[in-house]
Amino acid sequence: MGDVILDNVTKRYADVTAVDDMNLDIHDGEFVTLVGPSGCGKSTTLETIAGLTIPSEGTITIAGVDVTTRPPKDRDIAMVFQNIALFPHMDVHDNMSFGLRLRDYASDEIDRRVASAADILQIEDLLDRMPDELSGGQRQRVAIGRAIVREPAVFLMDEPLANLDAKLRVHMRTELQRLHKELETTIIYVTHDQAEAMTMSDRIAVMNEGHLQQIAPPLVCYDQPANLFVAGFIGSPSMNFVDGTVRATEIETEGFDVEFDPSYVDELGEGDEVTVGIRPEDVYPAEDAGELANPTRPIRARTDVLEPMGDEIFVYIILRGEDASDTDADTGAAGAASAHGVDELLMSVEPDSTLTDDEDLEVVLDREKVHLFDTASGDAVSHDIVHSGSVGEQRSAWEGG
Amino acid sequence: MSSATDEEEGGPLRRWTRDAIQNPGSTYRGLFYVVTLFFLVTTLFPFYWLLVLALTPGDQMRNIGLLPNGFNPYAFVEMFERLPFHVYMFNSIVIALTTTVIVLLVGSFAGYAFGRLRFRGKTPLLLLLLAISYFPPAAFILPLFQLFTGNVTLVTLPVVGAVQSPNWFNTPGAMVTPFSALFLPLSIFILTTFYSQIPDGLEDAARVEGTTRIGALFRVIIPLSAPGVATAGVLTFIGVYNEFFISFLMTDGQAENWAPIVWGVVNYQGQYQAFYNLMAAASIVGVLPVVILVVVAQERIVSGLTAGALKE
Incomplete structure (x- = not known):
């Protein structure tokens, strides 16, 4: 009624x-x-x-x-x-x-x-x-x-x-x-x-x-x-967004690359511009990544500012512009971050974390929680790049009622 | 800075000027009393003089000084014996009250529209309305007299023929109608100011709760604008009660023909004799309702004229 x-x-x-x-x-x-x-x-x-x-x-x-x-x-x-x-x-x-x-x-x-x-x-x-x-x-x-x-x-x-x-x-x-x-x-x-x-x-x-x-x-x-x-808009602090491009086996961004098979998502093909979204709680320091089923490769970064909230700590991290896996290419190159341009991510960590300001570290993203958006239209194309399936299928589940 | 010996020098005038400059507060207070006294004398002396006249016996109306020549309070009784002055007062009060009701009702609708609705040409329309109140009532006397004595052909219909204006001479309508028109602009202006200050949320709440827009006006906006409504009402009542031209023109002066107090006072003057003491007594009695009204409502009027503000 x-x-x-x-x-x-x-x-x-x-x-x-x-x-x-x-x-x-x-x-x-x-x-x-x-x-x-x-x-x-x-x-x-x-x-x-x-x-x-x-x-x-x-x-x-x-x-x-x-x-x-x-x-x-x-x-x-x-x-x-x-x-x-x-x-x-x-x-x-x-x-x-x-x-x-x-x-x-x-x-x-x-x-x-x-x-x-x-x-x-x-x-x-x-x-x-x-x-x-x-x-x-x-x-x-x-x-x-x-x-x-x-x-x-x-x-x-x-x-x-x-x-x-x-x-x-x-x-x-x-x-x-x-x-x-x-x-x-x-x-x-x-x-x-x-x-x-x-x-x-x-x-x-x-x-x-x-x-x-x-x-x-x-x-x-x-x-x-x-x-x-x-x-x-939903979620506080809000989701991290990073511009990227779809490649044959990964999504390439300025600060890091994420393994990804474009054939999972019908809407995407090589060369498409996408925005990668990742919530702060889905970014982990590399040493805590053991429990993740599908982490990304470690990403080298440096902490910037810490915001302790009591039940968690928000850490602003500056990406150093290369995957940790390529270390042999630029051993000891401290200026690498500025050379590649700087990207910032917000990460949320447990309150007992020992991280401090200006500390070098490696982080990983939970690939099951990586969101992909079409940069041009802003529409979501995938909310889980591991198991994927297109967004359309996921959406019909809750819009049906 | 001058030394102590310097200050004590000079005559009394010089000392006084120096005091006034160094301590202006006392000077201002002195000036305030002077000005207040001036206004009190100019406004109250005529009433005192009326009282002097009223108390002077009719045959002693010569060379009256500041005190009455004799003491004759009987004039306040005689004025009612000679003319039904209470009927004149009743007529005036009825006319003034009717006008006030009409003005407040129509003015409230207009005030709601001007104060709370958005429409094209609002400001020019409001200014035009106000412009009406700039005309002296005397400017309308001739056309209005023609209109209300049935001498104007309003419209000529094919079958019925000419439709004349109504003959309202010697009826309240001939006075209430022009008074309403003349006093509306001021009231609309006052009410517009007040109604525009009532928060939109209150009107929305009333409408959601179950009133129409007009219902919200009467149940929420008007009660919350009480000082403004009181101000507009009292000003209209006093204005109409005191009006001269149209009141004098629209009746033949007989109490039973709705003649207002103007005629009451004037009628103590016959062709061969003028009862000035009775006229004075009648003037005093006639002013009483307005005095009472102002004393009772003065707080509302003052707060309405100055503040015009609602908390929140």
Whole structure:
């Protein structure tokens, strides 16, 4: 009953297209997050679902009813806003019951629903306070309470946690997930914070410049990003990208070569320009590579800056421009790195690592985790160059539902 | 820096000037009292003089000084015996209230459009509206009189024939309509400023919760703009209550014909006799509703005129 379908939704303003040909199929009870950098059209998309903005083209269906041109009040939705938007002239009870009173609910039914929502959100003691007497987190709970008392088919949330401090934000994240589990109502959530998207959602819809880049479960977006944008946006710190060229038996980049058989991937042939993507946790110091089934050849590098995070250390390493296997060619050539040009990679290592600044080392990449992207189009062509198979086959697995 | 002996030199004037330069605060305070006194005298003296006139018996209306010639509070009773002045006041209050309601209602819609919607030609349209308030009401007197005495052919229809303007002489309509038009621009301007400051999120929230745009206007935007609405309302009420030209023109001066207080005051003057003490008493009584309104609403008006701001 709470499914939401966007069909070719486009929103044009005088000089920009905010949302371009957006298609979404959100199932009842699903928690879907629209994520992307600011100005990517995610909020506009949410506003078209809310009815605050009428799309230039396309149709929006909520719970099987075409609501494209209906006003917000006739859509069976509730919304939580970034700036919270509690009515300053009403106390908490009146704020929460505003929508119910407009719909002429009996007063005992209103009181019952407000009480039960207040119970869920633990704001029973605040019902007769005015909004300006509440803390940021309390206001946010009241705003969520105002949404849930109406028992709508769909919740829309526009960066509801953006104005909270970091600690409270993480806490409210958990609360929202708990709430979703309890209510089992569809939630469409907008955020620019990929961590929020990753942790809360059933599926993430990544948007950029008005276009939907990928919609998939969080780990699929992480492990099998559809293109360079998704690969770079999801995950923190983001994926390393290195430009390379496909050769007969390998992919050649400035800093290293990766063994690769182009015949594995139909889309690729010798001479194609590709971008190699590798996440920081898939780069290993050579001595730790023993457990990897398919490492690359050791790559000579030098550590640059270390960022200890407590549970892991991020190490910026400068590639020295040659494989360690060619050592006989340039023994003792300290200036080799500058001669070949410098490439930098980010590597994440265990916190007990003894690495220091400016230390020479050899690293390997996990070839099963190397992503290949078509440099020209940005589209992913392979997410595992060992077992490979084309991306198309992998994708159909999770897009089918 | 001058030494102590230098400072004590010179006459009193010189010492005083030096003090004033070194310690300007006391001078400013002194000037403040002078200016305040000036304004108090110029605004309050006419009322005092009215009171003097009202208390002077009718046959002593000669060579009146700063104190009344005699003491006759009975004038405040006699004014009601001679004319139904309370009816004139009732007429004025009804006309002013009706105008205020119309102005606030129409002004709210206009203020919503100008303050919260984006459309082409908004600024020129708002300026044009404001330009209307630059015209003195007297400029409209002749055409309006013609219009409301049924002397204007509005349109000539094929079957019905000529459609004349309504004959609203001696009815409130002849006053309420032009007053509304004349006082709308100011109210629209005030309300536009206030409504534009209400965050969009609040209106969006109200609409998602179940109101229409107009519902959001009345349930959220207007309540949050209360100081602005009060300001616009009070200014309109006072403006209409005090208006002279159109009030004087649109009735024949009889209390039962919706004549406002202007006529009440003027009617104490007969062809052969003028009851100046009664006119003065009536003027004082007539001003009371406005005084009460201003005292009650002054905090709202001041905050509305100066701040115009909503927190957040």
